[in-house]
Amino acid sequence: MQSNLGKYRDSTPELSPAGKIFEQGGTASECIHGRGKEPPVPSPVNKFCNTDAGRPPVAEMRIHHGRADDEDVASRYYHGVSTVGSVKAKQLVNPEFKSHFKSCVDAKKESAYLSKKEKPLGKSRDNSAFMPSSIDRLKTAFGKPTIFSGTAGECVNPNKTPSQVQEESQFAHDMYKLSHNDYNVSEMYDRKYDWSKFTKESLYGKETPHFNDGRNTCKSLKWIHDLQT
Numbered sequence: 001m002q003s004n005l006g007k008y009r010d011s012t013p014e015l016s017p018a019g020k021i022f023e024q025g026g027t028a029s030e031c032i033h034g035r036g037k038e039p040p041v042p043s044p045v046n047k048f049c050n051t052d053a054g055r056p057p058v059a060e061m062r063i064h065h066g067r068a069d070d071e072d073v074a075s076r077y078y079h080g081v082s083t084v085g086s087v088k089a090k091q092l093v094n095p096e097f098k099s100h101f102k103s104c105v106d107a108k109k110e111s112a113y114l115s116k117k118e119k120p121l122g123k124s125r126d127n128s129a130f131m132p133s134s135i136d137r138l139k140t141a142f143g144k145p146t147i148f149s150g151t152a153g154e155c156v157n158p159n160k161t162p163s164q165v166q167e168e169s170q171f172a173h174d175m176y177k178l179s180h181n182d183y184n185v186s187e188m189y190d191r192k193y194d195w196s197k198f199t200k201e202s203l204y205g206k207e208t209p210h211f212n213d214g215r216n217t218c219k220s221l222k223w224i225h226d227l228q229t
Helices: 028-033 043-049 089-093 100-110 114-118 152-156 162-169 173-180 215-220 224-228
Strands: none
Touching: none
């Protein structure tokens, strides 16, 4: 590497210069990292380099120097309970074939449940026990048939003039204001005040003194000594 010998005057020759001295011809990497491998760190000192305050190597656990010499027990223990494998999805989608005897045994066990009797799987509930004998549950229908009064398009966009729509929307509007707070756009909320003492256009407070010619604004744009002259 190049040398600055003779280029600068050393004002403090009694002090040793900082840095590493290499022979000429070295590289920048040698200047930064040195030559060869660094000597290994002794084990009594290494435990202090692997603490919470230190910098352990990559993928190495930080161990406090107070328990650095202790036996490694934590790596051999696992917390929790070993779980047993559950039923596979294959067994749920395509269960094993049951024999006729096995099916009869399962049906006998499920017959004890009330839902098996009143709400069987894949069938509607049989309410004949709660209905009079004169009613045929397969042919009798309850309720009234819906009377067709128009299509949805006629309900949303009826064939009416704007004046007819406005007139029908104002029908019973006073009742909807009381029940649903249905006020029209820009309509004032009716608070049931006694308007005999003052009108809706009455204003509260006093009028702020002002001038439309802008004389107060003119004063704010001038300095105090300009106003006194």
